Amino acid sequence: MRSAVVHPTLGTRAGAIVERPPVLRVAPGRTAPVHAPTAIEVEHLDFAYGAKQALFDINLALPARQVTAFIGPSGCGKTTLLRCFNRMNDLVDVARLTRGQIRIHGADINAAEVDPILLRKRVGMVFQKSNPFPKSIYENVAYGLRIQGQRRRAVLDAAVEQALRSAALWDEVKDRLGDSGLALSGGQQQRLCIARALAVEPQVLLMDEPCAALDPIATAKIEELIGELKRRYTIVIVTHSMQQAQRCSDQTCFFYMGHLVESGATRQIFTQPTDPQTAAYINGHFG
Numbered sequence: 001m002r003s004a005v006v007h008p009t010l011g012t013r014a015g016a017i018v019e020r021p022p023v024l025r026v027a028p029g030r031t032a033p034v035h036a037p038t039a040i041e042v043e044h045l046d047f048a049y050g051a052k053q054a055l056f057d058i059n060l061a062l063p064a065r066q067v068t069a070f071i072g073p074s075g076c077g078k079t080t081l082l083r084c085f086n087r088m089n090d091l092v093d094v095a096r097l098t099r100g101q102i103r104i105h106g107a108d109i110n111a112a113e114v115d116p117i118l119l120r121k122r123v124g125m126v127f128q129k130s131n132p133f134p135k136s137i138y139e140n141v142a143y144g145l146r147i148q149g150q151r152r153r154a155v156l157d158a159a160v161e162q163a164l165r166s167a168a169l170w171d172e173v174k175d176r177l178g179d180s181g182l183a184l185s186g187g188q189q190q191r192l193c194i195a196r197a198l199a200v201e202p203q204v205l206l207m208d209e210p211c212a213a214l215d216p217i218a219t220a221k222i223e224e225l226i227g228e229l230k231r232r233y234t235i236v237i238v239t240h241s242m243q244q245a246q247r248c249s250d251q252t253c254f255f256y257m258g259h260l261v262e263s264g265a266t267r268q269i270f271t272q273p274t275d276p277q278t279a280a281y282i283n284g285h286f287g
């Protein structure tokens with residue numbers, strides 16, 4: 001299996017945005033420049049659950065304020081890599097990053113001084129199954145700010161409204177902010193979870209099959225929302241839907257058995273994949 005190596009020369013201050021355009025190397029001799037600053041850089045990453053290696057020498061540069069889709073058959077490591085970006089894997093006892101580095105806006109997120117709780121505010125996450133807290137709509141969105149110590153009602157009110165507007169939910173819930181978040185429809189609950197992630201002003205939004213449990217109408221709303229949100233946030237989405245990857249993403253990365261096989265502009269990946277494995281997968285021959 002050939003791994004698509006993406007390895008821009010780096011040289012950044014911790015915390016600064018990398019302004020150099022990343023290069024997604026799609027095949028030896030063929031490169032696809034991406035005209036956006038880099039948000040996330042992955043360099044020679046190996047990752048294991050106990051003795052079982054799940055990711056092998058992953059090298060990637062994800063552009064800021066674009067949508068990158070992770071695709072590939074079940075078990076290929078998409079979610080594992082996504083969860084590396086906000087260190088959710090720290091919560092899994094046997095999970096270990098065994099080699100390599102991940103930098104977000106230039107900062108090594110596994111450095112000793114990085115607080116994973118703060119990291120998860122900068123790098124928000126939305127899961128396959130929406131998971132509102134058993135609290136009011138308002139309190140779901142205000143939650144992250146409250147635990148940061150924000151007590152001023154006017155500040156909370158403004159942040160809740162802003163986050164709900166950003167998640168395209170405000171008009172549907174503004175008259176019932178005191179109702180339980182669990183009383184919303186599945187699609188609304190997912191947008192509530194997006195609002196909750198946005199309220200603490202992340203830079204990156206990770207979405208792990210965010211529409212897997214939704215009907216086509218709710219899915220269309222989330223996809224439209226993703227198109228809006230990418231103006232302000234870097235978005236990484238794991239999806240099993242080839243149509244969704246094509247509709248939503250600017251860049252696509254195809255994984256197979258823990259290897260990054262190919263990455264590049266979504267249009268190129270879906271019309272002119274350079275690797276036969278990618279072609280077989282997007283044409284539905286396996287997966």
Ligand SMILES: Nc1ncnc2c1ncn2[C@@H]1O[C@H](COP(=O)(O)OP(=O)(O)OP(=O)(O)O)[C@@H](O)[C@H]1O
Pocket residue numbers: 049052054072073074075076077078079080081092094
């Ligand atoms: N908590 C865990 N403990 C042990 N092995 C795990 C754990 N989570 C994932 N794995 C293994 O790591 C590999 C990659 O899993 P991962 O969930 O990242 O794949 P995926 O591509 O996201 O799959 P899917 O599309 O089915 O969600 C798989 O072999 C999986 O069994």
